[in-house]
Structure formats: structure tokens, C-alpha cells
Amino acid sequence: METLEAIMTRRSVRAYKKDPVSKELLDTILRAATAAPSSGNRQPWTFIVICDRRRLQGLVSLSPGLSSEPFAIIAICLDETRATKTEDGDAESMVWMDLGAAMENILLAAHDQGLGACAIGSFHEQGVRELLRLPSKLKLALLVSIGIPIRVPTGPKKRPPEEVIFFEEYGAQNGHRKT
Amino acid sequence: MDTEKLREDIFFLIGFILTSMQGLYHEPAEYGIYRLLDVGGRLLSIIEIHGLSDDFLRKLGQEIEEEKAESMDSDRQKATISRLALEYTAELQRRLSIENH
Numbered sequence: 001m002e003t004l005e006a007i008m009t010r011r012s013v014r015a016y017k018k019d020p021v022s023k024e025l026l027d028t029i030l031r032a033a034t035a036a037p038s039s040g041n042r043q044p045w046t047f048i049v050i051c052d053r054r055r056l057q058g059l060v061s062l063s064p065g066l067s068s069e070p071f072a073i074i075a076i077c078l079d080e081t082r083a084t085k086t087e088d089g090d091a092e093s094m095v096w097m098d099l100g101a102a103m104e105n106i107l108l109a110a111h112d113q114g115l116g117a118c119a120i121g122s123f124h125e126q127g128v129r130e131l132l133r134l135p136s137k138l139k140l141a142l143l144v145s146i147g148i149p150i151r152v153p154t155g156p157k158k159r160p161p162e163e164v165i166f167f168e169e170y171g172a173q174n175g176h177r178k179t
Numbered sequence: 180m181d182t183e184k185l186r187e188d189i190f191f192l193i194g195f196i197l198t199s200m201q202g203l204y205h206e207p208a209e210y211g212i213y214r215l216l217d218v219g220g221r222l223l224s225i226i227e228i229h230g231l232s233d234d235f236l237r238k239l240g241q242e243i244e245e246e247k248a249e250s251m252d253s254d255r256q257k258a259t260i261s262r263l264a265l266e267y268t269a270e271l272q273r274r275l276s277i278e279n280h
Contacts, residue, residue: 015248061194064202064214067247122206124198156250 001112010107011155013116014067016147021071025113026051029146032109033074038098044082044091045102048075048132058131063143065122071147075128076103077138091139099141106144116149180229188225195221209253216260220244235270239263 001009026049033047050056050073059073060066066073076099083091103119110117120143129140166172199214223240226232232240246259 011250013248015244057191058194061191062198064195064199064217067217067220122199122202122210124201127198151245151248153248153250157252 003108006108006112010111011116011153012118013147013149013152014118014145015150016068016070016116016145017150019071019148021115021147025115026072026146028113029106029109029115030074032105033076033102036098036101036105038101039092039094040084042082042084042095042098044079044095044098046077046079046138047102048077048134049073050075050132055131059123059128059143062127062131063120063123065120066143066145070145072145074106074144074146075132075140076106076142076144077134078141079138081137096141103142103144106146110146114148115146116152117144117146119144180231185225185229188228192218192221192225212256212260213247213251216243216256217247220247239267 030047030049033045034043036045038044050059051071053069056069056073060069078091078095078099080091083095086092107117107119123140123143125140128143132140134140162173167174196218199218203211203214220240220243223232223236223243226236227240242259242263246256249255
């Protein structure tokens, strides 16, 4: 699939078949994840891949954002030991862009390989942390469900370009500010 | 009926309800509607799996799953939920009529 076609046709898939996904396909998706750009090339991410059915049932129970049980879930974590820090000791905000880039690579790679995927932000963080036995240095950022889609949703409504895109300065179209 | 499996399915459903409640403190208000739609779908799925369903509940469950699988669209979702509520009302009236004979 061409890159632009993948970007424009990707959808958030929430209903999956019970059919398995090959390890080769998962490996391809994970390679795409690690190919994402990151600030200072620090690669602050850690990915936990869950395919065990009992663990998946537990995750679905603890994650309201997961509508059904996928074949696999990728937990995207921030490794705080690899994140640059602010003066207050918090991870620099750039790391969230890095994890976002990795997330998008996962979503697009899955779509390119004929799979469905969906980024999930609604989960019980402490519960999922304990289920995955995350060490304290890892902050759980997102879950991504992956599997063979039962159905692919239609495209969501998008804001019109003139509402979100401006040129040269805010409010200006074609170099001229709207009056 | 596999009582142990039913108990387990309900146990997982309780987890979904509890974590949904907690999550909604921080999430957009409209997520609540989606969570209720989801719990309805999950409950109907459990009923179906354990042989407790009927034609009406089966159809209701299928329609809910189709809505859940679609992209987020509050207008479409509102119309779907309104229609399903009306269909349920009609079925409720039908069942009550039979029981009242």
C-alpha cells in the first residue's frame, strides 16, 4: 500500500475476528514502531506485546476503551530513564510526541498489512500496570489493539481545512488574514 | 449452561463497569453514553453465548455491535440509540400484553 493511501484509508477498528495474526506480521508492525523519530534519538519507548488470551481478557476487563478482544495488544510505555527531564524532574513534553509517532507507525503498519488497529487511552492504569508487571521506571501511555477486522468503520467527519489550516499566521488564508 | 463460564464472563463485565466509572471522572461526558452502549452490548453477548437469548435480544445485540464498531459520530449514535429505545418499547408493550392475558 502506498504511504498516502494508508494514511487516508486508515480507520480505528474496534471489532475483531478470532483468527490469529502471524508473528511475522506482528514483527513487521513492531519494527515500524521502533522506526519512529524521537527527540535526540533517545527512543524513550518500551513496547509490551500481549497475545495470551487470559491476559487479554484481563486487559479488556480493565480497559473500557477496548470494545472487544483483539488478537494482540501493544502497550506503549515511556521509559523515564531514557527521557530528557525538565528542571522539575518531569519528562520533557517532547517524549509524548515521540510516543505518538511510534503509535501512528503501529497504526499505519497494521493497516498496510491488512490488519485493524485502534489506539486506546481509556484504561485503569494501576490495574493494567499490575497485570503487565511494569517496573516503576515505565509509565504506561497507550494501548493499541491489533487484529483482523470483522468490519472496518466508515471514515469519521473531519473538520474542514479552513478551520484548522492557516498560512503564514493564524487566521490567514492564502497570505491574507480574514476580516 | 456452563455456570462457571457464565460467572467468569460476569466477573469480567463487572471489571469493565468499575473501570468505566472511574475513567469517566476524567473523560469527556459523551464517553458515558458509549460506555453504556458497550455494557449493553457485552451483556447481550453474554446472554447469547450462554443460550439465554431470543430473536429480539439477538437482533438488538447485533445492532449495538454494529454501532460500536463504527467511527465516533454523535448524531448517528443518537439516532441509533433513539431507534433502539423505540424498538425496545414496542417489544416491551408486546410482552406485557401477552403476560396480561
